[in-house]
Amino acid sequence: MEFPRRRLLMVSEELGEGDLAALKFLSQGHIPMRKLEAIQKAQDFFEALQEKGMIEEENLFFLMELLYRIRRIDLLESHLDTSREKMERELQIPGRAKVSPYRYLLFQLSEEITEYELKSFKFLLGQELPKCRLIPQATMLDVFTEMEKRGILGEDNLSVLKSLCAEIDISLLKTIEEYELKLGKTKGLFPIVILAVTHGYHTGLIMNTFQVKKRWLSQRHRGAAQEALKRVFSKLHFTIAEHRDLTAEEIRETVNIYRCKDHKDKDCFVCCILSHGKKGMIYGVDGQEVPIRELTTSFTGQNCYSLAGKPKVFFVQACQGDACQEGVNIETDSKEPDDSVETDARFQLECIPTEADFLLGMATLQDYVSYRSPCHGTWYIQALCHHLEHSCPRGEDILTILTAVNREVSKKTCQPNSRKQMPQPTFTLRKRLIFYVN
The missing domain is CATH 1.10.533.10 (Death Domain, Fas)
Structure with a gap:
């Protein structure tokens, strides 16, 4: 019995039923499905690999990769003279891996x-x-x-x-x-929407870097989140320009275009970002990171003088980590708190800090994931659009509205693990901000 076949026999004798099922699954595309379904023994599986030229006398790399993928490192070390570290280095070589990603x-x-x-x-x-x-x-x-x-x-x-x-x-x-x-397969997942307002009303920028695709479990329209944002902000007198599928660099270029615009006839600037992300970051379609702070500081009074003294509002729908928020039971009063607020719509010229007049509304706290319903879209954008649409006509200011958004999102629960989500607004606004609806 030649040396490679002796190795294959020793490996086959230590593979369990679950191991074999995993190896067969990972080998689809190299061995026809019909043949894989008929295989019941590891020896027969190795024979099929040999017939397809995937295992050769001087080349057992595909078998090594398979064992590495199913985490049978013990077999790699004891029978195939390799290790986890060696396989990790080998699989970093372009074109070396044979198992489909x-x-x-x-x-x-x-x-x-x-x-x-x-x-x-x-x-x-x-x-x-x-x-x-x-x-x-x-x-x-x-x-x-x-x-x-x-x-x-x-x-x-x-x-x-x-x-x-x-x-x-x-x-x-x-x-x-x-x-x-x-793998750069996010094309179609990351649009950007830019909203600029007409003279006499609010100024707004909405960057939307996550396109909600048509869901299998619902018949809702593609892009439900951005469509809701466009509908609501149109009612608030914003005109809308939409940019989709931007890389990280294209996001920066788009932001820079709006940073350099003359906003002297505008009253407010809004940017909504819907994307994938991690702590303090969003992603472009190329998977490259863009710091959220880099986007916001582009519009400080120092970097965008025509917006100095005017509110700059950012809404970000993106995960900010991998952690999940747990729920806790509390006692509640029977009566809701009074939500009435004072309003102030005029902004006067004065010497102010360059970081003044910002509002950043995050869908979730740092380090935590954010959720979306397969039927209705993201929890945060759902609640934000709902409360903007219903509260702006009543003259409520943005912080009151975001408090209501916090309350609504915090009541939602992701089953079956009872996970929660808590949005987080932070601001340096100096006055109350109201979006008028005439």
């Missing part, structure tokens, strides 16, 4: 999904997949395979899976979004 993404998701979440997936897919394929013994890899067969999952068709993950566990959705960012 898409298929590895699905395998990673299957490893993260709990037994309870697996049952939730099966329940939600009850009308899409045959019941015989959703038996209790079916694994998440089995479910993914059936979804692919039915045409509701593919390398360029992740919308159904993303909707399910948003419904079941937002951290799973984040894994998919990070995969899309890494």
Whole structure:
């Protein structure tokens, strides 16, 4: 028995049923599905790889990669004379990896999904997949395979899976979004909307860097969040210019265009950003980071003199980390607090700090994720548009409105883990800000 086959035999003897299922799943695209489904033993799987030229006498790298992907480092070290560190270095070489990044993404998701979440997936897919394929013994890899067969999952068709993950566990959705960012598959996910106001009303900039795609679990229009923003701010006398699919550099260029504009006839500036993000950052379609502070400081009195003394308002819908917020029970009064406020719509020229008159409304606290409903869109933008639309005509100022937004979003719960979200407005406004509706 030649040396490579002896190694293959020793490896096969230590592979369990779950290991073999994972290896077969990761090898799709190299071995026909029909042949994979008939394989019941690891030795037969290795024979199939040899027939396809994926395992050769002097080249066992594909097998090494497979074992590395399923985390059988012990077999790499004991039978294939390599290590985790060596494999990590090898897989950094362009073109070296043979396992599809898409298929590895699905395998990673299957490893993260709990037994309870697996049952939730099966329940939600009850009308899409045959019941015989959703038996209790079916694994998440089995479910993914059936979804692919039915045409509701593919390398360029992740919308159904993303909707399910948003419904079941937002951290799973984040894994998919990070995969899309890494591979530059976020085209169509990041528009930017610029709002500039006509003379005599408020000035506004809205940057929207996250396009909400059409959801599988609903028939709502594509771009529900930005459409809501455009509708509401149009009523508030903003004119709208929309820019989609911008890289990080293009975001900077777009901001710079508006920074350099003459805003002397405008009263206010608003920028809404909908994007993926992490602490203090948003992403462009190329996955590159743009610091939120870099965007806001572009419009300080020093950098944009025509907006000095005028309110500059930023609304940011983006995750700011990976942590999830927990709920806590409290006792509440039976009566809501009085929300009445004074208003002041005029801004007088005076010597003021360059950082004055800013408002930054974040969808979530730093370090935490933000959520969106698969049917209705992001919690924060839903609440923001609702309260702007209904409270501005009553003359309520923006901080009162954002307090109501905080209250509404804080009441929402992401099931099944009872996760919460708490928006965070910060401001240096010197006067109360009202958007008039005439």
